[in-house]
Amino acid sequence: MKPIASFPAETARRIVCVLTDIDDTLTTDGQLPAASYAALEKLRGAGLAVVPVTGRPAGWCDMIARFWPVDGVIGENGAFYFRHDPVAKKMIRKFIATEDERAANRRKLLALGARILSEVPGAAISADQLYREADLAIDVCEDVPPLPRAAVNKIVCLFEREGGIAKVSSIHVNGWFGRYDKLAMTRIFLRERLGLDLDEAKERIVFCGDSPNDAPMFGFFPYACGVANVRDFESSMTATPAFVASKRGGEGFVEIAERILSARTSV
Structure with a gap:
């Protein structure tokens, strides 16, 4: 991983879209700093499309798509995208699975969640689970004391044993049924909504x-960037970003945004 200061200025001037995780990428210690929000606004004001790509739930993503300075949001690790059309006053929602498939999957996830809680002491269902459409989020450090790596790995194994997919973020283990991830829905969103x-x-x-569930994105995008806390997971990731900020969380995102913006305004 190269320092973000070495991100090529010529490449920065060609950027048309910034995709970003939220937790521990835009946020710091669970809060969204004003500087992170301002950086999103500045990127969009410079003519770039801005799209959060997150493991957070549908309920949160509806609000983000409506109120944040973004062109849409991909949520629950690729289960859907939401895009708000302010002219038509309409929320456009695209899901990978049908409503019936999501209902059936939720029943299976409910049973699996009970099993995980019984077999992994200290784990908890995420506080935002009520607002989810497609996945189950197990809290491993957001509102509970941090679980040891062995416990996190056991949660992943329990999901996979039942035929599900599990991804580890900086705060949760997210699990679901269906063959998709952040990258798959990004491909659909960019084609359908941005014509890319x-x-x-x-x-x-x-x-x-910043974390292992971002690995498909890190591996695909040649100019992917990480905030400094991505180094916490470096040994357990299948792919790492090409560039890394010197600062953690929101401050690191601002550092990345400023590198892109400064190259564009220096022309």
Whole structure:
């Protein structure tokens, strides 16, 4: 991982879209700093599309799509995208699974959640689970004392044993049924809502993240960036970002945004 200061200025001037994780990428210690929000606004004001790509739930994503300075949001690790059309006053929602499939999956996840809580002491269902459409979030450090790595790995194994997919973020283990991830829904969103072919445009897109569930994005985008706390997971990740900020969390995101913006305004 190269320091963000070495991000090529010529490449920064060609960027058309910034994709970003939320927790511990835009946020710091569970809070969204004003500087992070302002950086989103500045990026969009510079003509870039801005799209959060998060493990957070549908309920949160509805609010983000409506009120944040973004072009849409991909939520629950790729289960859907939401895009608000302010002219039509309409929320556009696209899910990978049908409503019936999501209902059936929720029943299976409910039973699996009870098993995880019984077999992994200290784990808890995430406080935001009530607002989720497609996945089950197990809290491993947000509102509970941090679980040891062995316990986190056991949660992943329990999901996988039942035929599910599990991804570890900086705060949760998210599990679901269905073959999708952040990258798969990003491909759909960019094609349907921004008119971009992901394979052709990937060198003009920056993804910012911080944890193992961002690995598919880090591995795909040649100019992916991490905030400094991505180093906490470096040994357990299948792919790492090409560039890394010197600062953690929201301050790191601001550092990345400023590098992109300064190169564009220096022309």
